[in-house]
Amino acid sequence: MRLDGRTALVTGAATGIGRATALQFAQAGAAVVLNHLGRAALAHELVDQITQAGGRAWALEADVTNASAVAALVAQIAALDVSIDILVNNAGIIQEKPFLDTTEDDWDRMLGADLKSVFLLARAVLPQMVARGSGVVINIASDLGIVGRAGFAPYCAAKAGVIGLTKSLALEFAPHIRVNAIAPGPVATAMLSPESMSEATRALELDIPQRRFADPCEIAATALFLASDLSRFYTGQVLGPNGGSVMP
Numbered sequence: 001m002r003l004d005g006r007t008a009l010v011t012g013a014a015t016g017i018g019r020a021t022a023l024q025f026a027q028a029g030a031a032v033v034l035n036h037l038g039r040a041a042l043a044h045e046l047v048d049q050i051t052q053a054g055g056r057a058w059a060l061e062a063d064v065t066n067a068s069a070v071a072a073l074v075a076q077i078a079a080l081d082v083s084i085d086i087l088v089n090n091a092g093i094i095q096e097k098p099f100l101d102t103t104e105d106d107w108d109r110m111l112g113a114d115l116k117s118v119f120l121l122a123r124a125v126l127p128q129m130v131a132r133g134s135g136v137v138i139n140i141a142s143d144l145g146i147v148g149r150a151g152f153a154p155y156c157a158a159k160a161g162v163i164g165l166t167k168s169l170a171l172e173f174a175p176h177i178r179v180n181a182i183a184p185g186p187v188a189t190a191m192l193s194p195e196s197m198s199e200a201t202r203a204l205e206l207d208i209p210q211r212r213f214a215d216p217c218e219i220a221a222t223a224l225f226l227a228s229d230l231s232r233f234y235t236g237q238v239l240g241p242n243g244g245s246v247m248p
């Protein structure tokens with residue numbers, strides 16, 4: 001699963017699944033743009049790790065919920081004299097809150113980070129893929145976007161939206177551009193830490209056939225497959241590295 005000669009943009013790449021994905025892509029030969037928000041030290045540490053191993057990587061800060069920041073990010077990448085062959089929409093946030101306490105601000109913040117960001121990045125990057133006649137988009141959804149979860153309505157709605165957006169873009173940009181989603185089960189990142197989630201929910205997350213959280217590198221491996229030519233007949237699909245949490 002080599003990506004030599006290709007450039008990937010991974011959003012939210014300083015931590016967790018995005019970080020593991022950027023690293024695996026670089027190890028597979030891709031040049032990697034690591035987008036981050038307020039995580040400069042972590043992002044630059046990964047850039048150093050990749051460049052010291054002989055790869056090419058850049059860290060660029062941008063709030064992917066903001067259209068002008070996304071346009072500026074894409075312009076900065078163009079100025080690096082690389083074109084984006086692979087877009088991984090990974091950035092996201094989560095919030096546990098009873099639905100009846102959910103404010104309009106909560107809704108806008110969650111939908112902004114988890115769904116609008118995918119729209120903004122796809123709209124900004126697809127024109128160059130169309131012009132070249134090739135490209136791969138990978139959207140990180142969630143198993144919760146398929147089954148739902150009490151206390152996480154905006155997150156689940158946004159992730160279900162990511163799946164619908166993925167299928168629509170796959171249809172609209174076929175045959176030469178492939179658009180797929182990954183709907184991971186529970187992954188051991190900050191998102192599932194006790195700071196972000198109640199113990200009761202963490203216990204629920206562990207109540208799956210494999211009885212463990214995934215390592216981020218296990219989700220990155222699915223992204224690497226979808227980015228590579230080995231998955232060339234996949235488009236509009238939702239792959240589920242989830243330890244058996246959901247069997248659609």
Ligand SMILES: NC(=O)c1ccc[n+]([C@@H]2O[C@H](COP(=O)([O-])OP(=O)(O)OC[C@H]3O[C@@H](n4cnc5c(N)ncnc54)[C@H](O)[C@@H]3O)[C@@H](O)[C@H]2O)c1
Binds near residue numbers: 018039093113
């Ligand atoms: N951890 C899980 O169990 C799990 C399960 C299914 C799906 N996911 C999804 O995986 C993706 C990555 O999450 P993770 O688990 O690695 O957690 P994480 O918190 O480590 O990663 C999310 C990253 O997104 C970045 N980010 C958030 N808002 C941003 C913005 N506006 N602009 C730019 N960057 C922004 C954060 O700074 C962070 O680095 C998310 O979309 C998440 O919903 C996670």
